[in-house]
Amino acid sequence: MKKNLLLSLLALAWMILPSESQAQKKGEPLYQAPLGIASYTFRNHWEHGVEKTLDIIQEMGFKEFEGGAPQGVEPAAFKRMLADRGISIPSTGAGFEQIESDPQAVADRAKALGAKYVMCAWIPHQRGQFSKGDADRAIKAFNEGGKVLKENGITFKYHVHGYEFQPYENGTLFDYLVQNTDPEYVSLQMDVMWTHFGGGDPAGLLKKYGDRWVSLHLKDFKKGAPKDKTGLTGPENDVPLGEGELDFPAILREANKIGIKHMFIEDESEHEIEALPKSIAYLKSLRY
Known part of the structure; x- marks a missing residue:
């Protein structure tokens, strides 16, 4: 009897011990992707x-850039400018109408930048009234x-913006979009703040x-600020990572589990130069 009890206790202890991979991860950073920045963050700087703007991006330690060449700069030249600073362009963007009317031209621009992903961030619709018809067009x-x-x-990849969480059947129009797009041709980019803003659970x-x-x-999103399903809010509600409502440890753990390799900070405030170092420091502070 005692022997059986001992064996049972040993088996239970074995089950609750962390696996080798879990033990190896203890103390490692939660943010495991190259440090990336979204172009929109520097919208007020290019002019x-x-x-000069790329020098700021380099000095902050960014290694990946998502976006296109600023106005007046050829894509190949912009790619060289970034490469000279040790920064790659894994992803760029395109407007909905461009994807809809001339995807080959979109592909040609992406290839000139050296990008492997093209992101679309907005589906045309009446503000706050994203519909099944809008989803079907998309x-x-x-x-x-x-x-x-x-x-x-x-x-x-489609960049989720929060208005897609309108209720539909047993889920949302976001679920409908995902279920009716072909995984072979359509991937997803989560904007964690807009997902939260629209009522979705990022993790x-x-x-x-x-x-x-x-x-x-x-x-991140300012604590207590109002949320809705418009996909639009003021820059005053964008705060440095870790200072708002989002649960970044949970988000990053799940992102790592599914193998996401590209994560871009996007600061939509009007104080990005002051906010970005805080966001970077916060990400670097997070550990398993």
Whole structure:
């Protein structure tokens, strides 16, 4: 009897001990991707000098850039400017109408930048009234445009913006979008703040849709500020990472589980130069 009890206790202890991989991760950083920045963060800087702005980005330690060449700069030249500073362009963006009408031109621009992903961040609709008809238009455009991009060696991804969480049947119009786009041609980028703003659960949705997600936009939302399903809010509600409502440890743990390799900080405040170092320090402070 005592022997059986001892064996049972030993078996239980073995079950609750951390696995070798878990033990190895203890103390490691939660943020495991190269440090990335979204172009929109520096929207107020390009006019003061492209190379001057890129120097700021380099000095902050960013290694990946998501976006296109600023106005007046050729994509190949912009790619060289970034490469000279040790920064790559894994991902760029395109407007919905561009994806819908001329995806080959979108692919050509992406290839000139050296990008492997093209992101679309907005589906046309009446503010606050995203509908099934809007979703159906997007499904057709994304499936067809994504196919052309794949034929050019590029992955298309839709950037979630929060208005897609309108209720629909047993879920939301976001669920409807995901279920009716072809995984071969359409991947997803989660903007964690806009997902939260629209009523979605970032960590839960990462888990639910797994490898459909290929990248993240990281930004935080001011505690207690009002939320809705417009996908629009003022810059005053964008705060440094770790100072707002989002649960970044949970988000990053789930992102790591599903293998997301590209995460871009996007600061939409009007104080990005002061906010970015705080966001970077916060990310670096997070540990398993």
